[in-house]
Amino acid sequence: MTRGFRLPDRTYLPAIFERLAIDEQDQHEIVAAWPSPDADPTTWRSLVRAHATLVADMGGFEPLELPAPAMDSTPLGRYFFAYVYLAALADVRRFHARRGIPDEVSWATLSDLGRNLKRDRLLLGDGGLRTSGWLTLHFRGSIYQLGRLQFTRMNVRAAHVADAFREGEPALGIHIPESGPLTPEACDDSLAQARPFFARHFPETPTRLAICTSWLLDPQLAEYLAPDSNVVRFGRRFRLVGEGYDGDADILRFVFHRITPRIDDLPQRTTLERAIVAHLRAGKHWRSRTGWLVL
Ligand SMILES: CC(C)(COP(=O)(O)OP(=O)(O)OC[C@H]1O[C@@H](n2cnc3c(N)ncnc32)[C@H](O)[C@@H]1OP(=O)(O)O)[C@@H](O)C(=O)NCCC(=O)NCCS
Known part of the structure; x- marks a missing residue:
């Protein structure tokens, strides 16, 4: 069961960023490009679709390709998957809780998001999360x-x-x-x-x-x-x-x-x-x- 696409409340963001090991540079860029259904209706619909595909397969572990728009080089395009995973955080945390996963294992696992953001910047020269496949494992609980x-x-x-x-x-x-x-x-x-x-x-x-x-x-x-x-x-x-x-x-x-x-x-x-x-x-x-x- 899913609640649909909902990004975390901004007041929780500092705590979430810390737990997901997202460094300051990525934090700033993620907050600056924060999507909204009014300002970015097309991207918003893509986010809704990608999130729905991800959480429909909660617990699954076969490769999963998320539907996504052609990536552009705008911050919103580069961080598209970061928003998908931030929205899926509540879903996967519920899955972990149902499976009795200890909190420290849950957060240690999900903090790979921050590590992958850093790697993306090192590999490609600017911030973003341009691969979706690897982290679908983390945010599906597998x-x-x-x-x-x-x-x-x-x-x-x-x-x-x-x-x-x-x-x-x-x-x-x-x-x-x-x-x-x-x-x-x-x-x-x-x-x-x-x-x-x-x-x-x-x-x-x-x-x-x-x-x-x-x-x-x-x-x-x-x-x-x-x-x-x-x-x-x-x-x-x-x-x-x-x-x-x-x-x-x-x-x-x-x-x-x-x-x-x-x-x-x-x-x-x-x-x-x-x-x-x-x-x-x-x-x-x-x-x-x-x-x-x-x-
Ligand atoms: C896997 C990893 C942790 C091994 O590091 P390690 O424990 O330091 O490895 P070793 O002790 O066997 O290192 C042997 C030599 O290789 C060097 N080395 C190991 N990994 C290195 C790396 N990623 N970059 C540069 N040099 C490396 C070490 O410095 C050492 O050389 P030195 O004696 O001249 O200093 C490291 O390579 C790493 O972090 N890799 C990235 C993650 C990765 O590749 N995962 C697998 C994905 S399929």
Whole structure:
């Protein structure tokens, strides 16, 4: 059940911005471009439609494309999805409450909105939220941040199938937000939380299988990084399946926050930055790989 598209009351905005980790620059721009049905009737109708599509699938975890107008470069166009998610905040908070999700997990999860706004600015040079897909998971209640890692509810896809599991069976997807080092202790703690958390709050899809698809799982990284580096140790937790896909774009985007950069322009401060560039200069490519583990 949904109440329709309603943006949060402005008096609550400071508290909401803080909980969603939205930084000051984004706060200012979001408030300045705040939409209204009278001033922006066409965009308002699009917001209503996108929000309705999102909340109609509350609890869903298959990819969801939200209907949206052709993005223009006005602040309202750039922040279109931020308004959709701000309106969906009340809906997802109700869903979390019904599922008994602890408040701190709920807010830690939803604060990925602020992180994604920052990433958008880094990648594209100005403020906004131009990708809709990723955050539809958060605002549909299908991803949870448990300590260092995020876990999504998912079904095994054909590309993941290995001897140990079948297509269509429930699993958890592991994601690694950019929030400090990926220490083995923090990962142990997150992985230990995941099984009891999902067994308790989503008992209808019991699973011990966790799957990760990432540039972090490319075994070629071990040719450059120390065996006791966090990245290599993280990769060793997983059994790889399939061949993955070309990972150059992913690794450049996640490590350098760039889309199609010139190789000569990339910073060379860390072992990983130097490894990425040396590998590409040698005419080789990175792979994003899929691996699994049992929780
Ligand atoms: C995943 C992540 C937390 C790993 O960082 P970490 O714990 O510091 O990694 P390691 O300890 O293994 O680092 C090994 C080397 O790589 C460097 N390195 C790791 N991640 C780096 C990054 N994002 N940018 C630049 N250098 C990086 C480290 O500085 C270190 O080099 P140094 O010894 O010369 O300083 C980090 O890469 C990150 O935040 N990435 C963005 C999120 C992401 O990619 N998620 C996966 C999406 S599929």
